[in-house]
Each structure stands twice: as C-alpha cells, then as structure tokens.
Amino acid sequence: MSRIEKEQDIVLLVDDSPESLGFLTTALEQAGVTVLVARSGDAALKIVERVTPDVVLMDAVMPGLDGFETCQRMKALAPLTHVPIIFMTGLTETEHIVHALESGGVDYLSKPINVDELRARIRVHLANARRAQSARIALDAAGRHLVAFGTEGAVLWSTPQANRLLERSGVDAAQQPEMSRSFVAWRLGEGDRLSPGGGFELDVAASPGLQFAYLGVVGGDEYLFRLARAEEAGQEEILRQHFGLTLRESDVLLWIARGKSNKDIGDILGLSPRTVNKHLEQVYTKLGVENRASAAIKAIQALQAPFEL
Numbered sequence: 178m179s180r181i182e183k184e185q186d187i188v189l190l191v192d193d194s195p196e197s198l199g200f201l202t203t204a205l206e207q208a209g210v211t212v213l214v215a216r217s218g219d220a221a222l223k224i225v226e227r228v229t230p231d232v233v234l235m236d237a238v239m240p241g242l243d244g245f246e247t248c249q250r251m252k253a254l255a256p257l258t259h260v261p262i263i264f265m266t267g268l269t270e271t272e273h274i275v276h277a278l279e280s281g282g283v284d285y286l287s288k289p290i291n292v293d294e295l296r297a298r299i300r301v302h303l304a305n306a307r308r309a310q311s312a313r314i315a316l317d318a319a320g321r322h323l324v325a326f327g328t329e330g331a332v333l334w335s336t337p338q339a340n341r342l343l344e345r346s347g348v349d350a351a352q353q354p355e356m357s358r359s360f361v362a363w364r365l366g367e368g369d370r371l372s373p374g375g376g377f378e379l380d381v382a383a384s385p386g387l388q389f390a391y392l393g394v395v396g397g398d399e400y401l402f403r404l405a406r407a408e409e410a411g412q413e414e415i416l417r418q419h420f421g422l423t424l425r426e427s428d429v430l431l432w433i434a435r436g437k438s439n440k441d442i443g444d445i446l447g448l449s450p451r452t453v454n455k456h457l458e459q460v461y462t463k464l465g466v467e468n469r470a471s472a473a474i475k476a477i478q479a480l481q482a483p484f485e486l
Contacts, residue, residue: 218242330357
C-alpha cells in the first residue's frame with residue numbers, strides 16, 4: 178500500500194455522514210496520514226483556526242453551511258490560501274462541478290468514492306501545492322516585491338516585501354478593490370497581446386503612484402507582477418547595467434544612495450545584516466570605492482544621467 182506523501186501529512190475530512198467519515202478515515206490512515214474530522218462546515222472552520230491541514234476533503238452538500246461556502250471562507254484565511262481543497266459530491270451536473278471549482282476547490286470526486294483514486298488525487302495535489310509553496314518561499318527569500326493576481330482580479334498572493342511597500346503607500350493587500358479593478362482593466366485592454374514588460378499604474382493618495390510591471394503567467398492562472406513606486410521603477414536596472422552589478426547588488430546600492438543604514442536595507446529587502454555586508458563588499462569592488470559615501474555619490478550621479486550610460 179503506497180504512502181500519500183509524508184507520514185506527518187494532515188488531511189481534514191469534512192462530511193456530515195458518519196458512515197463516510199468512518200470509511201474514509203480508515204482508508205486515509207492506512208495510507209499513512211493524520212486525519213482530522215469535522216461533521217459540519219462550522220466545525221471545520223473552528224479546526225482550521227487552530228491547525229492548518231495539508232489538504233481538505235470537502236463534502237459539497239451538508240446541512241447548515243454547505244461545502245461551497247465553507248470552502249470560500251477557508252480560502253479567505255491567509256494560512257489556507259494554498260491548501261488544496263478537494264470536493265466529494267454526488268452532484269455530477271456541470272453547474273455543480275463549476276461551483277465547486279469557483280468556490281476555491283482544486284478538484285472533485287464523485288460519490289461513491291474510489292479509495293485508490295482518492296489517494297492518487299491527494300498525492301498529486303499535495304505535490305503541486307508543495308512545489309508552488311517552495312517557489313513562493315524562494316521568491317520571498319529573494320526579497321522581491323511581487324504580487325500575483327487571479328484571472329478575475331483577486332490578489333492570490335504577495336511577498337512580504339510587496340506587502341510592506343503597499344502598506345507604506347496606504348494600500349491594504351487583503352482588501353484591494355482599486356488594485357483588482359486596475360488589473361482587470363489592464364488585462365481586458367491588452368486582450369491576447371499580453372507580454373512581459375507591460376503593466377499598469379495605481380494612483381494612491383499617500384505617495385507617488387505604484388507601478389505593476391508584468392512578468393508573466395505562472396501556474397497557469399497566476400498573473401505575476403513586480404511592484405515599485407512609479408518614481409523608483411527601473412532605477413535598480415540603471416545601476417545594474419552602469420556598474421555591472423547583480424540584481425541584488427543594485428538593490429543594495431540603490432538603498433545606500435537613499436541614505437539607508439545596513440539594518441534598514443536588511444529589513445526592506447528581507448536580508449540578514451551579514452548578507453547586506455557581503456553585497457556591499459562586492460559593490461565597493463565593482464565601483465572602485467572604499468566606503469558607502471563614495472558609493473552613494475556614484476550611484477546618484479548614474480541615476481541623474483541615465484541617458485549617458
């Protein structure tokens with residue numbers, strides 16, 4: 178009997194039928210996972226307040242809070258944004274399947290449940306979720322100001338660096354009607370001509386506009402953008418090309434030119450002080466200077482005359 182993914186995987190099973198719960202719990206535990214059980218949508222929501230499962234199996238039709246609404250509420254919780262939710266339903270009409278997917282589900286299984294198919298689908302969705310999460314962790318570690326939109330305009334995820342920039346600009350990433358409307362208007366305006374290098378700008382009262390530079394589609398339905406203040410967009414690239422820096426070195430130099438301390442730069446870019454120092458050593462070498470003041474002067478001069486590069 179094959180294991181699903183890892184011994185410590187947690188599956189939340191949500192079903193109002195004691196018979197289904199008993200049958201599925203036995204099958205899943207035999208596959209080597211820990212099973213949490215909820216007999217209602219409300220009970221499931223209380224569980225996920227305390228424990229974040231690796232995958233959720235959701236009965237579609239339940240008294241009270243049905244599976245569709247429960248799924249929507251779960252997906253509104255930040256820790257569950259990337260947790261795959263698989264529906265189990267006896268409803269096989271297309272409209273019900275579409276409803277399950279639109280509610281935030283990644284897949285569905287028709288009742289009666291085939292145990293082998295259930296295990297296989299859980300295994301696939303767990304692996305996909307882990308790959309996606311690994312990619313996002315890597316992006317976070319790289320200190321990028323990134324935001325991903327869904328097709329309908331919802332913000333699917335954003336890196337901590339992007340969230341801090343949004344907050345400084347008076348924009349809440351969790352409730353972003355202006356961002357969503359701007360994205361949808363841009364996407365509709367571009368039609369089939371979407372290509373990296375374009376994007377849109379968002380006007381905010383608290384600071385200069387925010388520029389969303391389009392990077393491409395990831396995962397099939399995530400529109401990825403790099404975020405910057407409009408007045409700052411492209412400055413890292415100017416420094417990178419002018420001095421032959423890496424992208425991270427140009428980031429560090431740009432903040433040096435803005436008078437930030439090593440600690441501030443580390444906080445802004447999500448880097449340790451030691452890593453900032455290592456980048457600075459390379460910057461000094463490439464610029465032919467010995468201290469941050471000289472580096473800042475050279476950077477400012479390069480930014481003030483970009484067309485002479």
